[in-house]
Amino acid sequence: MRIDVITIFPDMVRAGLGYSIVKRAQEAGHVRVAVHDLRDHAPGKHRATDDSPYGGGAGMVMLPGPLFQAVESLDPVPEARIILLTPQGETFSQAKARELSEAPHLVLLCGHYEGFDERVRRHLATDEISIGDYVLTGGELPALVIADAVTRLLPGVLGNAESAEADTFTDGLLEYPHYTRPLDFRGWRVPDVLLSGHHAEIAKWRRKEQLRRTRERRPDLWAEFVPSKSDQKLLAQLAEEESEENP
Ligand SMILES: C[S@@+](CC[C@H](N)C(=O)[O-])C[C@H]1O[C@@H](n2cnc3c(N)ncnc32)[C@H](O)[C@@H]1O
Structure with a gap:
């Protein structure tokens, strides 16, 4: 280019x-x-x-x-x-x-x-x-x-090919939250799931956070977003979690 x-x-x-x-x-x-x-x-x-x-x-x-x-x-x-x-x-x-x-x-x-x-x-x-x-x-x-x-979108520019894939806006959603060391910073802990080593659970948590964030922060993006079957399941889980938090 x-x-x-x-x-x-x-x-x-x-x-x-x-x-x-x-x-x-x-x-x-x-x-x-x-x-x-x-x-x-x-x-x-x-x-x-x-x-x-x-x-x-x-x-x-x-x-x-x-x-x-x-x-x-x-x-x-x-x-x-x-x-x-x-x-x-x-x-x-x-x-x-x-x-x-x-x-x-x-x-x-x-x-x-x-x-x-x-x-x-x-x-x-x-x-x-x-x-x-x-x-x-x-x-x-x-x-x-x-x-x-x-x-940064040109082929070969980003070291890890996935970095641009997960970026905010790439699939119509905001990106999930990131954490790095320390595990406990001033009493605020990294979510346990990220320490579990269970890749499928981590991916599920990240996707759920993407859905939650986009719905909360960007109604314009949310209105355009078409959830897949697995997204719909995650949204149902989110709704359950939320009703448990605020009965
Ligand atoms: C002061 S602005 C001119 C604004 C112009 N009088 C108008 O009202 O449309 C001077 C230059 O800054 C650039 N510029 C200013 N704001 C911009 C924006 N939001 N996006 C892209 N270029 C911008 C453009 O190249 C523009 O010609």
Whole structure:
């Protein structure tokens, strides 16, 4: 996979890509990430990347010329996803990360000020993505969020192939709780079942916790979730346990 980020603050993006799993994935050749300074494609002595809006009003707008030139200079493959980062886009999700991880090439366009000239959205971008319903000063943090979430899904990137499988959202449920040493921390003990060595019981407990957590915390996910036969059994057990706890 190839990821190109186009930004007026390349150092900010490079810094965020230089750690942990994303760094290792680049070193191992699973992903090739390049960060490009939009100003290298900006005209004139001042290398301006923005100008005032037609029609008047506050704020500046990102010029289309440098953005088109920057993308064209990358010679993207026809299947490349040219992603405009904008709070007006489709909300980013684990499903979207999974979908993007199957593309050969992502180009992430970071906006600033009032955002992009509309022609960039209409004639250059293939996708518009928002990382949530809030407005940031620029697209650099969203680009890092997307590059990170996509990279960890690429084949071979996570050491243990199961880690991404069990992750929250992967099968429409939140992940189960984790415990590590010590066994007793300030009087709070690790649940006995996790010490039993009984793999089937541990798996059952974890699945039950996933169901319980998702039902309690995320009614939106719960409404979409279709429990399997074995999930239905676990839900019946949960209901029994709960009625014993609160008779
Ligand atoms: C201040 S914002 C522009 C907001 C724009 N005036 C609007 O209301 O839609 C500047 C840039 O930050 C980025 N940005 C801000 N919030 C974002 C979000 N939630 N998701 C993705 N990108 C965002 C975009 O690249 C945007 O062009």
